[in-house]
Amino acid sequence: MDINDPLDFELEDDLLKPPPLKNNKRKKVIGLDDLLKDHYIEQDKLLEKGNKQARAKAKKSKTSYDDEDSKEAKLTRLVEKCHNQLKAFGDEQEIPPWGVKVFGDQKAFPSLDFPDIGSCKLIQSFLNNKLNSVVGLAEDKGDIFLEGLLVNGWLPKLAFLSGHVEKPVAIWAFNTMLYSSKEEVQNSSCDFWCAILFSKKEVDPLSVKIDWFPEYTDLRRALDIYGFLFKFSASAELNNLESDIGGPPQNIRAWVRFVTVCCLIRSKKAIFSAVEAEEIVEIIICLFLDRQFQGLVVLLSDCMQTIVNYFTDQEWCSSCENIAKFIACRVSMDLNCIQTIECVSEVNSRCKQLRSAVAYQTLVSCFDGVSNGEGVLRSLRAVNFKDKKCDFFKLYIHLVLAENWILSNSSIDDTSVIYEMFCLYLRDCSSLISATDLRSYASKVRHRAAYLLHFCIDK
Amino acid sequence: MENPSSSERWNRAGIEDNMLAMFDASETKDAHQDTLDDRIAFLDAVRASSFVPEHRNPPTSKIVGAVFHMLRTGKSLELIMGSYRLLVDLDKRFPRVYLYGKDDSQSSSNSSSKLVVVKEAWSPIVDCLDNATAASEASKKRSGGPLDPPNFQLLIEELAEISTETKFQAANMEPLRNMLLFQYLVIVFEGDFLPRNATLNWSMQRDSLLNLLLGSRKINYKSLMKDCMTIICQLSQLLHNEQSKYLELEESSQSQSSKNCHATLSLALLEVLKNTCVSMEKLLVMIMDFDMARKNAGIEGQTTRADSPRTPFMDIILDELAYNKDAVPVFLKVFSEPKWKLEIVVQYLWKYITKPSVRTRKSNGYTYTEDATFDGALKCFSNKTGTKSLIKKIGANVVQFLLAHGLQAELSILSEGNVDDNSAPVDLCQTFIAAFDSLRSTDEQMEILSIGKEALFAAATLISMKP
Numbered sequence: 001m002d003i004n005d006p007l008d009f010e011l012e013d014d015l016l017k018p019p020p021l022k023n024n025k026r027k028k029v030i031g032l033d034d035l036l037k038d039h040y041i042e043q044d045k046l047l048e049k050g051n052k053q054a055r056a057k058a059k060k061s062k063t064s065y066d067d068e069d070s071k072e073a074k075l076t077r078l079v080e081k082c083h084n085q086l087k088a089f090g091d092e093q094e095i096p097p098w099g100v101k102v103f104g105d106q107k108a109f110p111s112l113d114f115p116d117i118g119s120c121k122l123i124q125s126f127l128n129n130k131l132n133s134v135v136g137l138a139e140d141k142g143d144i145f146l147e148g149l150l151v152n153g154w155l156p157k158l159a160f161l162s163g164h165v166e167k168p169v170a171i172w173a174f175n176t177m178l179y180s181s182k183e184e185v186q187n188s189s190c191d192f193w194c195a196i197l198f199s200k201k202e203v204d205p206l207s208v209k210i211d212w213f214p215e216y217t218d219l220r221r222a223l224d225i226y227g228f229l230f231k232f233s234a235s236a237e238l239n240n241l242e243s244d245i246g247g248p249p250q251n252i253r254a255w256v257r258f259v260t261v262c263c264l265i266r267s268k269k270a271i272f273s274a275v276e277a278e279e280i281v282e283i284i285i286c287l288f289l290d291r292q293f294q295g296l297v298v299l300l301s302d303c304m305q306t307i308v309n310y311f312t313d314q315e316w317c318s319s320c321e322n323i324a325k326f327i328a329c330r331v332s333m334d335l336n337c338i339q340t341i342e343c344v345s346e347v348n349s350r351c352k353q354l355r356s357a358v359a360y361q362t363l364v365s366c367f368d369g370v371s372n373g374e375g376v377l378r379s380l381r382a383v384n385f386k387d388k389k390c391d392f393f394k395l396y397i398h399l400v401l402a403e404n405w406i407l408s409n410s411s412i413d414d415t416s417v418i419y420e421m422f423c424l425y426l427r428d429c430s431s432l433i434s435a436t437d438l439r440s441y442a443s444k445v446r447h448r449a450a451y452l453l454h455f456c457i458d459k
Numbered sequence: 460m461e462n463p464s465s466s467e468r469w470n471r472a473g474i475e476d477n478m479l480a481m482f483d484a485s486e487t488k489d490a491h492q493d494t495l496d497d498r499i500a501f502l503d504a505v506r507a508s509s510f511v512p513e514h515r516n517p518p519t520s521k522i523v524g525a526v527f528h529m530l531r532t533g534k535s536l537e538l539i540m541g542s543y544r545l546l547v548d549l550d551k552r553f554p555r556v557y558l559y560g561k562d563d564s565q566s567s568s569n570s571s572s573k574l575v576v577v578k579e580a581w582s583p584i585v586d587c588l589d590n591a592t593a594a595s596e597a598s599k600k601r602s603g604g605p606l607d608p609p610n611f612q613l614l615i616e617e618l619a620e621i622s623t624e625t626k627f628q629a630a631n632m633e634p635l636r637n638m639l640l641f642q643y644l645v646i647v648f649e650g651d652f653l654p655r656n657a658t659l660n661w662s663m664q665r666d667s668l669l670n671l672l673l674g675s676r677k678i679n680y681k682s683l684m685k686d687c688m689t690i691i692c693q694l695s696q697l698l699h700n701e702q703s704k705y706l707e708l709e710e711s712s713q714s715q716s717s718k719n720c721h722a723t724l725s726l727a728l729l730e731v732l733k734n735t736c737v738s739m740e741k742l743l744v745m746i747m748d749f750d751m752a753r754k755n756a757g758i759e760g761q762t763t764r765a766d767s768p769r770t771p772f773m774d775i776i777l778d779e780l781a782y783n784k785d786a787v788p789v790f791l792k793v794f795s796e797p798k799w800k801l802e803i804v805v806q807y808l809w810k811y812i813t814k815p816s817v818r819t820r821k822s823n824g825y826t827y828t829e830d831a832t833f834d835g836a837l838k839c840f841s842n843k844t845g846t847k848s849l850i851k852k853i854g855a856n857v858v859q860f861l862l863a864h865g866l867q868a869e870l871s872i873l874s875e876g877n878v879d880d881n882s883a884p885v886d887l888c889q890t891f892i893a894a895f896d897s898l899r900s901t902d903e904q905m906e907i908l909s910i911g912k913e914a915l916f917a918a919a920t921l922i923s924m925k926p
Contacts, residue, residue, distance in 0.1 A: 122920065131892070131919045134899070135912040145916075148909050153795065153867060154917045160874035161884055162924050183729060184699040247722035253730055294536045295635075295727020298544050342503060346510050347548060407507070451504070 095393060095440075098335040099291040103248045106227040109179045112172075114143035120168040122158070146172065151188045156195045159208050165196055167211035174214050177254045178222040190254040194261045197269075213269065216276040219259065223283065226252060247292045253299060256287075260303040263310040274315040280307055281323050281354075288343035289336055301345055308350040316350060320357050328361035333397060337362050341404045352408045359405035366398065377402070377421040385432050385442075392441035399429065399445055403452055414456075426453045478504045478522060495535055502526065502541045509549060517553035520581035527583055528603035530640060534632055536727060543639045550650055555580040558654045574658050576666075583647055584611070584668045587677045606644070608675035612683050614641060618735075619686045619693070635727065638735040645738040648672075652745055661756035665766060669749055673769060684746075684775045691739040692786055695793035698732055736793060744796045746772045773799075777806055787857050788910075791864040797871035801833060804865035808836040811852045813845040833865045834887065840894035846901045855905045858898060863914035866891050870917075885925045888918035 117123055123142045126132060137145055149155050150173065159165045177189035199207045224230070226248045259280060262271045272280065284304050287293050293300060311319050331337045340362075344355040364370055367379045380398055384390065406412055406422050413419065429449030433442055478501060505526060509518050517523070526549075529542040558572040585605045606614065614637060621634045648669050655663045664670070673680060750771045756762050780787050780803075794800055809831045840846050850858060866887070873884050895915060899905060 125923060126916055126920060129919050129923065131915050134907060135915050137912075137916065145913075148913050149916070152792065152863075152910055152913055154913050157867060157870045157874060158917055158920060161870060161921055187698075187733065247726070250726065250729055253726070292723045292726060294723055295540060296730055297540045298547070299730060301544065345506060345544075345548070347552075448500075 096334065097291075098289065098339040100286070100289040100332075100336055102229055102286045102290045103292070104227045104229050106249065107225045109181075109225060110175065112143075112175055112179055114146065114168065114172050116168050117142045121166060122169060143172070147176075147185060150176070150192060151184050153188070155192050159192075159196050160199070163208055165208060165210045170210055170212040174218070177258065178251050179225075180251070181249070183250060186251055186254045190257055193258060197265050198261050213271060216272050216279075219255065220279075222251070222255060226255075228283070228286075252287075253296065256284075256296070256299050256303050260299075260306045263303075263306040266310055272310065274311060274319055277307060277310050278319050278323050278326075281319075282326050285323075285327055285340055285343060289331075289339055297343075300343070301347075304344060305347055305351060308354060309348070311350075316353075320350070320354050321361075323354065324357035324361040327358050328365045331362065333362075333366065333394070335397075337397060338400050341401070346408060349410070352410065356405050356408040359401045359403075359408070363398065363401045363405060366401075373405075373418045374421065377418065377425060381421070381425050381428060385428075385437075390439075392439055392445055395429075396441045396445050396448070399448055403448075407452075419456075423453070423456045425449075426456060478508070479525065495538060498529060498533075498538055499541060502529070502538075502545050506545055506548070510552065517549065517580065520579075523549065523581040524604065527581075527605070530643065531603040531636065533636065536632065536635070536723065539632060539636050539639060540727075543643060546643055547646060550646055553577075553580070554650055554654075555582065555647075556651050556654050558657060572658075574654060574660075574663055581605075582668070583644060584672065586671055587675060608672050608678045611644070611672055612678045614644075615683055615686045615690070619689050621690075621693070635724075635731055638731050642731075642734055642738045645742050648745060649741060652749065656748060656752060659752075659755075661752065661759075661761040664749065664752045664756070667749070669745060673746065673749070674766075680769055681775060684772055685779060687739060687743060688776065688779055688786070688790065691736060691743070691793055692789045694732055694736045694739070695789055698729065698736065740794055740796060743772070743794070744799055747799050747802075773802065773806065776803060777810065780807060781810070781853075784854065784857055788860050791860055797868040797875070801865060801868035801872065804861050804868065805831060805833050805836060808833075808849075808861055808865070811849050812836060812839050813842075813848055833869050834890060836865070837862070837890045837894040840897040843897065843901055846897055850898075850902050850905075855898070855902050856908060859908050859911040862891065862894065862898075863910045866914050866918065870921075882925075885922050888921050891918050892922075 114120070117139060120142070123137070123139070123146070126135075126137060127139060146155075146169070149158075155169070155173070173189040173192050176185050177193060178186075180186050180189070196208045196210060228248070263277075265271075281304070284300055284307065288297070288300055308316075327340055331340050341355055341359050344351050344358065346352045346355060360373070360376075363376050367376060370376050370379055380402060383395060402422060402425070406418060426449045429445055430453055433446040435443075435446070437443065437446075505518055505522055523546070526542050526545055529538055530546060533539040533542060555577050557575050559575045560572050583605045585607050587607045587609065617633075617637050618641060621637075648667075651668045652664075655667045658664070672678070750769075750773065753762065753766065754771070756766075776790075780790060791800065791804070794803075853861075869887055870884060873887070892915065895911070899907070
């Protein structure tokens with residue numbers, strides 16, 4: 001591939017091509033052969049690139065030595081050196097990407113049989129209706145019929161117009177939401193529950209009388225059945241992404257959505273206690289750490305924003321710290337701890353506060369015998385960059401944590417000691433690390449610090 | 460809004476240069492973990508600088524454009540989702556169009572509120588460039604840039620093809636990317652149209668991005684609308700019937716990482732499919748609301764010749780559903796917005812109901828006689844010959860679907876409004892049951908579909924519950 005050719009992403013952007021003519025609008029189906037061909041082309045490209053780089057390196061080394069005699073020996077040495085350096089670069093990639101398996105094997109799902117059809121007035125009262133000669137509803141087929149009412153959208157209408165949801169129906173809908181394997185049924189029952197909980201009328205109490213509410217234990221049990229590892233810690237065995245354990249069922253999406261809506265209606269019905277809500281925040285952070293949830297970040301961050309606002313102001317101070325401590329002592333000191341911070345996006349003040357708290361607690365746990373912010377920063381500044389053993393990856397993590405702790409914390413203003421120490425630390429990182437330092441992550445630390453320094457001056 | 464001092468602006472520009480440097484660096488490297496890290500870092504930096512309370516200014520067009528570029532060209536799920544989320548959050552925080560001074564809302568006495576349009580804001584939808592050569596030149600340069608109406612049509616055509624592909628390729632992020640892009644564009648259309656529509660002022664409504672798209676001469680409007688209908692039906696079928704087939708990812712490599720990838724993708728896919736369905740419904744509703752606004756403006760004589768007449772979307776829907784009767788159950792099920800759903804059902808029924816007396820109907824699709832309500836349609840079923848001919852024209856099954864969904868939509872509207880008149884739902888249910896009875900007695904062989912049974916159940920239950 002020539003350098004002047006368009007970059008691969010440019011070629012791919014089909015949307016930029018003018019619309020094709022009507023008759024050849026549909027693309028042909030991609031066959032396996034095409035895929036294989038693409039794969040080979042891709043491979044060739046990579047190979048060629050690799051060769052080119054190697055050649056370029058070799059050329060440079062050649063021109064820098066003129067001494068005819070020692071040329072070959074030197075060249076050999078140089079090639080070796082390059083090789084080692086490349087290897088060192090290679091080490092950089094061995095830092096595993098973030099990701100923790102937070103789900104193990106699923107347990108047996110409970111049966112979805114309708115619990116107690118005899119006590120369900122909705123079904124019972126219709127059995128004697130003369131229209132039943134047309135509908136043909138039988139008591140033993142009640143749950144199938146109910147499923148039809150659910151997926152075709154009748155249940156919410158009945159609930160709103162009658163202003164009432166019976167206990168057996170509420171339980172049944174809750175269970176199908178969390179345990180049905182049918183996508184349509186999970187979605188519909190989740191929609192149903194969300195609709196009756198979060199009705200548009202702002203009046204207290206709920207405009208629909210609901211005879212049964214789930215408790216936190218019901219939600220927790222569901223997670224347990226999905227295989228969620230409550231004893232979460234990012235230890236080695238769990239960190240093993242290659243291990244053969246399954247993921248959560250699709251119902252987890254309904255679970256997250258349901259929790260989100262429950263958090264919005266505290267003024268009408270407080271479903272969780274503060275301690276339970278703390279656990280939910282911890283669970284959501286754990287879900288963020290699982291790479292299997294990459295596609296659900298929008299859902300998860302909506303949930304996160306809602307649940308941090310569930311707490312009252314008094315509860316929040318201590319809850320925020322509890323959550324931060326819980327996370328800090330479990331997360332491993334690699335890219336995962338950066339991910340825990342980044343998953344709490346700073347869209348509202350409580351999220352900011354939580355982000356700062358998690359970063360701070362994680363930092364404190366990095367250094368023995370350090371108990372306050374100044375101590376943390378002193379320990380950070382004590383690192384000698386010139387030391388051969390200096391672990392820049394660790395430094396990078398510390399830098400990101402410190403950045404999030406200090407910049408997301410509204411109580412640390414730019415006149416405080418902490419802030420000044422942090423700026424000095426940034427200055428150290430950006431000026432004392434040589435630009436030619438080829439060690440893994442050295443340049444990353446330097447660049448990040450320089451970038452942040454810009455921010456600090458700006459402030 | 461305060462004016463930033465010149466020094467502040469300078470510093471801000473410096474930061475933006477730094478951020479863009481991060482982005483550019485990521486452009487030049489290979490598709491490699493490092494690149495990914497750089498790009499994620501870029502997204503984080505944009506987020507961090509945009510959501511600080513002291514900054515009231517949105518990031519510059521260059522920055523937002525770069526984020527949008529990532530959404531359109533990203534190859535990893537993390538990046539695509541990350542850029543999508545950031546764009547959505549930015550739109551929420553820095554709306555391009557908003558109503559100012561809307562304190563005591565509810566009663567839309569819109570004279571007090573003023574529409575503010577941030578003209579300099581970056582937009583993912585742009586007007587077509589004047590001549591074709593310039594457009595192709597520009598599109599080469601700005602790959603992953605904003606879409607013009609033909610680009611949008613192309614996107615819709617690609618979405619319409621998603622479900623025809625038999626298997627979802629794990630390595631191919633394009634369907635996911637396109638669906639998220641579409642969702643984002645619908646958010647943009649909404650953010651632009653809803654406040655404009657709330658002004659009830661045609662000159663504001665006319666300038667909406669939606670009108671820019673629909674009124675463009677560079678697109679085939681009818682086929683675009685038909686594709687939209689196809690997509691919403693296909694997605695809903697995918698979600699409910701054939702998902703397992705669709706999600707059968709290529710099984711060529713049995714490695715563990717591909718299994719993990721499979722789990723990640725299937726969680727992401729179903730969520731994205733579902734949300735795309737919801738977004739499509741929003742778009743359809745917006746288009747119908749816009750048609751309504753234009754019709755009202757036309758009545759008041761505010762439209763000009765420049766507001767080129769399009770076929771109202773409602774007519775296209777009705778034609779499609781009349782032509783393709785298999786689509787009726789799917790479409791009515793997935794389309795849940797009650798006001799327009801009821802309108803579709805009513806107009807569909809009235810198209811075929813034998814009118815009591817001969818009337819000339821104007822060609823304009825919106826002129827209907829006064830009795831053309833759902834209730835009126837139900838009452839027509841008492842006329843046996845009329846019912847017979849209706850069944851003959853559209854089939855007993857379609858009639859059942861229309862009646863059931865009409866009832867559902869009407870019940871939704873009744874439950875949303877402040878029901879002072881408690882008898883309204885009961886009256887409706889009684890009329891419904893009577894209509895269904897005459898339907899059955901007219902065609903005794905008619906098989907009663909489950910949706911019909913459910914509707915009867917709901918009607919009978921609601922009647923028995925009221926005192």
